[in-house]
Amino acid sequence: MLLLGIDxxxxxxxxxxxxxxxxxxxxxxxxxxxxxxxxxxxxxxxxQSPAGWWDFTRKAIQKAHASKKYDPSKIAAIGISYQMHGLVCVDKNQEVLRNSIIWCDSRAVPYGERALKKIGEEKSLAHLLNSPGNFTASKLAWVKANEPEIYKQIDKIMLPGDFLAMKLTGKITTSISALSEGIFWDFKDDKISTDVLSAFGIDQALIPEVHDLFSSHGEVTSAVADELGITPGIPVTYKAGDQPNNALSLNVLQPGEIAATAGTSGVVYGVTDKVSYDKLSRVNSFAHVNYQPDEKRI
Structure with a gap:
């Protein structure tokens, strides 16, 4: 049995x-x-262009097939790692409405600062473990304020990995880990943050259905399978942001374990089981791939 990983x-x-x-x-x-x-x-x-991401994905898979080192029909499941914090907006037909505002874009900082004042700094840190800052929720607030005609057409918002899974399967899902990196997750109440939605005036209906990170996020459609040269019905069984995914790859999963990675950005991270925060907002905290409400890994 073969597994296909996409980063x-x-x-x-x-x-x-x-x-x-x-x-x-x-x-x-x-x-x-x-x-x-x-x-x-x-x-x-x-x-960046989500359509470009999909085109690159198809071409990368075709290059791997061209190596002739394996039988593509033996691929049994797909996992996805992705650049964190980006915003993808689609309409009811799953058509992308604008380019993705990616992680290193800073235009939404003022929107995050205003939301922090509305929620209250102490409450924000205690429940979100972060300030809204420049994360995905703030980016969506920027779209709402500056591109209202686009905002009106949004059916669902996604992180980059959610978008890629949608293109493979036609299904739109997300996870607690993904919502936490977007600053949509309330760690104290273990639910989508109504404080964040209220502060930004965002309808919760825009947020996809929440699935366990290690679970089925849809199955590859026949049309996509034909295009990619793989078997229809293969499940997407995993998707996570690049940093929690890197930690998983390094077996950094339990409280007290620490690692560092370097790529387009460099990150040092450690795992805790405490819902705690840095009062000076110097440290960002997100749900790890193995986060569960009754066994927290942050």
């Missing part, structure tokens, strides 16, 4: 095919070979 990075899409029994990588590929474009229409803005 939606800032600079490229990388794919790996792994033998589930031996746990060895049998093939890998990336596209493009040079850095993907970041669109910056103004100072501090950073966007």
């Amino acid at each position: 939606l990075g800032t600079s490229s899409i990388k794919v790996s095919v792994v033998d589930a029994e031996s746990q060895l990588c049998v093939a890998s590929a990336q596209f493009p070979d040079t850095e993907a474009d970041i669109i910056s229409l103004q100072h501090g803005w950073a966007e």
